[in-house]
Amino acid sequence: MLRCPTCGEKPIFPPARKVRSLADWFTPLDGCPQCGYPYEREAGYFLMAIWGVNYGLIGLGGMSLYFILRINTDWNPLWIFCATVLPAPFASILFARHAKSMFLALDHFFDPHLRTPQREKKTD
Known part of the structure; x- marks a missing residue:
C-alpha cells in the first residue's frame, strides 16, 4: 500500500521523515x-477519497466502537462518547494517505490511464 498502482515500485507520498x-x-x-x-488527474481528484473513504470509514469505525462499548460495558455514556470521538480527528489524519492510496488504486482498476495516446479517427 502507498505505492504506485501501475508499477508498485515507488511511493505515492514523500517519506514521513x-x-x-x-x-x-x-x-x-x-x-x-x-x-x-x-497521481492526480485534475484539481479536486482526491475529494472523494477524503470525503467518502476517509471520513466514511473513520465515522463508521467510531460509531461501531461507540455501540460496542455502549452494549458491552457499564461505562458512563459521556466517557464512551469521549473515547470514540476525541481520537477520530487524529485517526483521520493518520488514515488520509491510505484513503488516497486506496482511492487511487480503485480508480486505476476501473479507469486506468492509457500509456499511449489514443489514435484519433481520421475523418474524410
Whole structure:
C-alpha cells in the first residue's frame, strides 16, 4: 500500500521523515518517478477519497466502537462518547494517505490511464 498502482515500485507520498507540514502529509507526489503515472488527474481528484473513504470509514469505525462499548460495558455514556470521538480527528489524519492510496488504486482498476495516446479517427 502507498505505492504506485501501475508499477508498485515507488511511493505515492514523500517519506514521513521529509514531511515538514500538514500540507506535505496530505499532498501526494506529482507522479511516479519509475513509470511516469500521474497521481492526480485534475484539481479536486482526491475529494472523494477524503470525503467518502476517509471520513466514511473513520465515522463508521467510531460509531461501531461507540455501540460496542455502549452494549458491552457499564461505562458512563459521556466517557464512551469521549473515547470514540476525541481520537477520530487524529485517526483521520493518520488514515488520509491510505484513503488516497486506496482511492487511487480503485480508480486505476476501473479507469486506468492509457500509456499511449489514443489514435484519433481520421475523418474524410
